[in-house]
Amino acid sequence: MNRILLMGPPGAGKGTQAGRLAEELRVPHIATGDMLRAEVASGSELGKKARSYMDAGEYVPDDLVIAMLSERISRADARRGFVLDGFPRTLPQARALTDRLGNEDLDVVVYLEVPETEIVRRISGRRSCPQGHVYHVEDNPPETEGTCDVDGEPLYQREDDGEEVVRNRLRVYREQTQPVVEFYRGKGLLREVDGTGHPDEVQKRILEVL
Ligand code: AMP
Numbered sequence: 001m002n003r004i005l006l007m008g009p010p011g012a013g014k015g016t017q018a019g020r021l022a023e024e025l026r027v028p029h030i031a032t033g034d035m036l037r038a039e040v041a042s043g044s045e046l047g048k049k050a051r052s053y054m055d056a057g058e059y060v061p062d063d064l065v066i067a068m069l070s071e072r073i074s075r076a077d078a079r080r081g082f083v084l085d086g087f088p089r090t091l092p093q094a095r096a097l098t099d100r101l102g103n104e105d106l107d108v109v110v111y112l113e114v115p116e117t118e119i120v121r122r123i124s125g126r127r128s129c130p131q132g133h134v135y136h137v138e139d140n141p142p143e144t145e146g147t148c149d150v151d152g153e154p155l156y157q158r159e160d161d162g163e164e165v166v167r168n169r170l171r172v173y174r175e176q177t178q179p180v181v182e183f184y185r186g187k188g189l190l191r192e193v194d195g196t197g198h199p200d201e202v203q204k205r206i207l208e209v210l
Contacts, residue, residue, distance in 0.1 A: 002027055002081025003104065004210075005088075007181060008112030010169045011123040012195045013202060015134060017112065018085035020203050028077050031085040032065055034132055035072065041130075057160050057168035059089060059176060066096045073100070089177045094184070109184040110206055112195030116170065123166050127155040140199075 002025055006018045015031060022029035036054060039047035046068065050060045059065075069087050072078065084106075088094040098105060114122075125137040129148035135141060135155060142149050160169065184190045191209040195202055 003101070003107045004081070005084045005106050005109045005184075006112065007109055007177075007184075008195060009114060009116075009119055009173050009177075010166065011119040011126070012112040012114045013122075013199060014085045014112060016199050017110075017202060017206060018083045020199075021206065022083040024207075025081065025083070027081040027083060029085060030069070030072055030078070030082050030087070032069055032087040032089075033085075035068060036060060036065075039068075055159050055165075057165040057172060059172060062090055062092045062096075065089075066093055069093075069097070070100055088180055089173075091176075091179050091183060094180045106184075106189055108191055108210065109189045110209065111181060111190055111192045112202070113192055114195040118196060119170070120163075120166060123161050124163060126158065126161055128158055129153045129155050 004021065004025075006014045006021070008014050015034075018029050018031065036047070036050050040051050040054065041047070046064060049064060053060045065087065073082060088097050122136065122139070125139070127135045127137060127142075127146075129135075129151065130153050131148070131151055133148050133150050135148075142155065146155050147153070148155060160166075181190065193202070193205045193209055
C-alpha cells in the first residue's frame with residue numbers, strides 16, 4: 001500500500017501522522033496546506049490568489065488546488081506512491097483525483113477521528129516553525145519556549161489558527177469535506193482510526209489498519 005490519503009478535521013493530526021507514515025514508507029508527504037503556505041511566502045501569483053481565502057479559513061478555489069496537486073503528483077518522486085494530506089477537501093477535488101489516478105486509484109483512506117472540543121484545544125495550542133515543524137504548547141512543547149528544536153527558528157501561531165477562524169474552518173470542513181469522507185466510504189476505501197492520545201499511539205493504530 002503506497003497511495004494513501006489521510007483525512008480528518010483540522011487539528012486531527014493529519015500533518016504529524018502523514019509525515020511519519022511517508023517516512024516509514026519512503027514516499028513523499030504531499031500536503032496542499034504546506035504547499036500553499038510556501039506559495040504565499042514566496043509571493044508567487046498562486047500565493048497572492050490563495051492568501052485571502054486561507055486567512056479567512058475558506059477553501060482556495062478547486063481549479064487552483066487541483067492544478068497544483070496534479071503537477072506535484074506527476075513528479076518522479078511520487079511514482080512509487082505518496083501520502084496525501086489536506087487534499088481532496090471537496091467533491092470536485094475528489095473526482096478530479098480519481099480521474100487523474102485512473103486505474104492506479106488510492107489504496108486506502110485513513111480517517112482520523114477527534115472530538116471537536118479536543119480539536120479546538122489542539123489548534124489553539126499549536127505553534128509552527130517556518131520550515132514546517134509543528135509543536136503544541138502543552139502536548140509537545142519545544143525545549144526552548146518559542147524556538148524550533150530542529151532548526152532554531154522562531155515559532156509562530158498560524159494566521160488561521162485563531163479562535164474565530166478555527167470555528168469557520170470547522171464549519172467549512174463539515175459542509176464541504178464531510179461529503180468527501182462519504183465518497184470514499186462508498187468506494188470501500190475508508191478506514192476510521194481513533195486520533196486521540198499520544199502521536200505514537202495514533203501512529204500504531206494507523207499502521208495496524210494498513
Ligand atoms: P491545512 O494546512 O491543510 O490546514 O490548510 C490550510 C489552508 O490552506 C486551508 O484552510 C485552506 O484555505 C487551504 N487549503 C489547503 N488544502 C486545500 C484544498 N485541498 N482545497 C482548498 N483549500 C486548501
